[in-house]
Amino acid sequence: xxxxxxxxxxxxxxxxxxxxxxxxxxxxxxxxxxxxxxxxxxxxxxxxxxxxxxxxxxxxxxxxxxxxxxxxxxxxxxxxxxxxxxxxxxxxxxxxxxxxxxxxxxxxxxxxxxxxxxxxxxxxxxxxxxxxxxxxxxxxxxxxxxxxxxxxxxxxxxxxxxxxxxxxxxxxxxxxxxxxxxxxxxxxxxxxxxxxxxxxxxxxxxxxxxxxxxxxxxxxxxxxxxxxxxxxxxxxxxxxxxxxxxxxxxxxxxxxxxxxxxxxxxxxxxxxxxxxxxxxxxxxxxxxxxxxxxxxxxxxxxxxxxxxxxxxxxxxxxxxxxxxxxxxxxxxxxxxxxxxxxxxxxxxxxxxxxxxxxxxxxxxxxxxxxxxxxxxxxxxxxxxxxxxx
Amino acid sequence: xxxxxxxxxxxxxxxxxxxxxxxxxxxxxxxxxxxxxxxxxxxxxxxxxxxxxxxxxxxxxxxxxxxxxxxxxxxxxxxxxxxx
Numbered sequence: 001x002x003x004x005x006x007x008x009x010x011x012x013x014x015x016x017x018x019x020x021x022x023x024x025x026x027x028x029x030x031x032x033x034x035x036x037x038x039x040x041x042x043x044x045x046x047x048x049x050x051x052x053x054x055x056x057x058x059x060x061x062x063x064x065x066x067x068x069x070x071x072x073x074x075x076x077x078x079x080x081x082x083x084x085x086x087x088x089x090x091x092x093x094x095x096x097x098x099x100x101x102x103x104x105x106x107x108x109x110x111x112x113x114x115x116x117x118x119x120x121x122x123x124x125x126x127x128x129x130x131x132x133x134x135x136x137x138x139x140x141x142x143x144x145x146x147x148x149x150x151x152x153x154x155x156x157x158x159x160x161x162x163x164x165x166x167x168x169x170x171x172x173x174x175x176x177x178x179x180x181x182x183x184x185x186x187x188x189x190x191x192x193x194x195x196x197x198x199x200x201x202x203x204x205x206x207x208x209x210x211x212x213x214x215x216x217x218x219x220x221x222x223x224x225x226x227x228x229x230x231x232x233x234x235x236x237x238x239x240x241x242x243x244x245x246x247x248x249x250x251x252x253x254x255x256x257x258x259x260x261x262x263x264x265x266x267x268x269x270x271x272x273x274x275x276x277x278x279x280x281x282x283x284x285x286x287x288x289x290x291x292x293x294x295x296x297x298x299x300x301x302x303x304x305x306x307x308x309x310x311x312x313x314x315x316x317x318x319x320x321x322x323x324x325x326x327x328x329x330x331x332x333x334x335x336x337x338x339x340x341x342x343x344x345x346x347x348x349x350x351x352x353x354x355x356x357x358x359x360x361x362x363x364x365x366x367x368x369x370x371x372x373x374x375x376x377x378x379x380x381x382x383x384x385x386x387x388x389x
Numbered sequence: 390x391x392x393x394x395x396x397x398x399x400x401x402x403x404x405x406x407x408x409x410x411x412x413x414x415x416x417x418x419x420x421x422x423x424x425x426x427x428x429x430x431x432x433x434x435x436x437x438x439x440x441x442x443x444x445x446x447x448x449x450x451x452x453x454x455x456x457x458x459x460x461x462x463x464x465x466x467x468x469x470x471x472x473x
Binding site for chain 1: 407408409422423426428429430433434436437439440441446447448449
């Protein structure tokens with residue numbers, strides 16, 4: 001069971017997408033785990049062949065428990081944890097060869113024949129409604145139970161059921177946020193800086209660019225803000241990486257955590273991977289996808305544990321500034337307030353301009369205010385020339 | 390497509406964006422962004438859905454005309470008429 005964040009202690013295995021004998025490659029989604037952050041798709045980090053499933057469906061196990069045995073391509077038998085994101089997770093290679101020659105391959109679906117395959121949403125509704133999955137007939141792929149099957153059993157209208165977010169427990173999420181933020185406030189000596197940035201050029205550039213585009217291709221200010229932070233983070237490595245085991249490890253890649261508010265009161269900050277290398281269009285389409293999946297409660301394991309720096313933007317209906325709490329083990333969070341019209345001095349004259357207050361919360365164990373100020377001004381400079389982003 | 394059909398489509402799409410909201414009690418002259426806690430990505434998704442369902446491309450400059458349900462219905466009905 002991979003650790004999907006500093007605050008996670010256990011997870012419930014709700015879906016296996018592989019069976020013994022399957023060949024897996026890096027990045028494949030092999031299982032779905034329910035956590036306080038919703039249903040998370042677990043990715044594999046080592047290529048190989050699934051030898052044995054060690055945790056059966058609907059079992060809650062602590063972080064660190066091996067989920068499956070994967071035979072790596074090098075023939076050594078490895079205890080794979082299915083997702084190897086957190087550095088605390090290691091693959092214990094057993095120095096023996098594969099299974100004895102002549103041993104028959106494990107027949108597919110030999111494990112837990114009584115288990116019913118079901119989607120996380122279906123499981124959740126069944127659990128809430130007190131229904132036994134074994135009594136429900138599945139109409140999904142391979143006879144898997146899908147949400148509609150459970151809804152039929154409950155007698156709930158399909159329309160109402162379709163619209164409730166699957167795999168999200170907001171009370172559990174609040175507990176998780178509280179744990180992570182308390183740990184951050186206890187362990188991380190934060191310092192805060194703020195900077196006012198003239199975003200008039202960004203707004204004009206967006207108006208020009210979007211005028212010729214259909215709605216599905218349009219960009220938002222948030223995409224420009226994220227690209228600017230990603231580029232600045234690449235140039236200032238002291239704000240991009242993890243502080244753990246008493247030292248800071250800068251990250252060569254910029255995986256930007258994007259704080260996404262969940263309707264009804266919740267928050268997640270999944271990663272927009274390699275944000276510094278994406279075009280604005282790519283950032284925008286990834287952002288739309290990420291927001292949609294976060295609110296539906298369906299993120300991938302790497303998206304939860306990968307962020308190396310976080311951006312939080314209040315959007316157009318927010319207030320002028322936010323002072324974020326760093327998400328451990330990261331070391332920085334950049335906050336954007338809403339754009340407001342302000343008198344601005346340019347070329348000796350006072351002119352109206354759109355201004356955004358950008359803030360930095362950073363870890364004093366890793367950097368000082370001087371470096372933080374340079375990092376924050378770099379973000380401001382990048383936003384003054386949006387056509388170069 | 391008449392005004393009621395447009396209103397139904399808009400209600401459906403708003404329901405997709407704000408599943409927990411009771412659209413029956415939504416004041417049609419209230420600002421949707423406040424009433425339904427819609428952020429800029431939600432609003433862009435709303436405009437995208439309008440484009441997909443009705444074939445009408447709403448320019449950014451006209452966004453404020455769609456901030457209320459009544460405003461959106463009036464705007465889209467007149468656009469549709471003009472398009473014929």
